[in-house]
Amino acid sequence: MLRNPALRSPLHGGTLAGYRGDTGLDIAADRKPVFAVAPGTLDYSERGHTLWTSGKDTPNSVRLALDTPIAWKGHKITHVYYTHMSALTHQMHEGTEPRVVIKAGDALGVSGVGNGMPHLHIGFLLDGKVEQDSWDGILTESDVRVLFGGYRNGEKLP
Numbered sequence: 567m568l569r570n571p572a573l574r575s576p577l578h579g580g581t582l583a584g585y586r587g588d589t590g591l592d593i594a595a596d597r598k599p600v601f602a603v604a605p606g607t608l609d610y611s612e613r614g615h616t617l618w619t620s621g622k623d624t625p626n627s628v629r630l631a632l633d634t635p636i637a638w639k640g641h642k643i644t645h646v647y648y649t650h651m652s653a654l655t656h657q658m659h660e661g662t663e664p665r666v667v668i669k670a671g672d673a674l675g676v677s678g679v680g681n682g683m684p685h686l687h688i689g690f691l692l693d694g695k696v697e698q699d700s701w702d703g704i705l706t707e708s709d710v711r712v713l714f715g716g717y718r719n720g721e722k723l724p
C-alpha cells in the first residue's frame with residue numbers, strides 16, 4: 567500500500583527518479599512487475615503509444631480508464647498511462663470491445679527501458695484528456711509524488 571491508501575503501488579521496490587518537467591513520474595527498476603494502482607478498464611495494452619522506441623527501448627504502453635475518477639485540484643484524474651514496458655499481461659488494441667477489466671493491484675506487465683534507462687513511466691491524465699498534448703491535462707512528476715502520499719525522489723515505493 568502506498569502512503570495514499572486509496573492507491574496500490576505500481577512497482578514494489580522501485581526507486582522514485584523523477585525530474586522536473588516530466589509528464590509523469592519515472593520509477594527506476596530493472597524489469598520488475600507492474601501493477602494497476604486502481605480498478606478500471608483498459609483503453610489499450612499494446613506496442614506503441616510512446617516516442618521512445620530506439621536502441622534498447624521497450625516501447626509497450628498501457629492506458630487504464632479508472633472506474634472511479636480521483637479528485638485533483640478541481641479536476642478529476644480519469645486515466646493512468648504506463649509506458650517503457652518490456653512485457654504486457656494483456657494484448658489489447660485500442661478500440662477493442664469488450665475491454666479488459668482490471669482490479670486494483672492486478673499485474674499489467676513488466677517494466678523495461680525508456681531513453682536507454684531501465685524505468686517505468688507512469689502518468690495521470692485529467693478530465694479525459696488522454697492525448698497528453700497540453701500541460702493542463704497532466705499531473706507533473708511532483709504532482710504524482712504528492713498523489714502517492716508525499717514521496718521524495720530517491721525513496722523506494724513499497
Ligand SMILES: [Zn+2]
Pocket residue numbers: 588589590591592686687688
Ligand atoms: Zn518519464
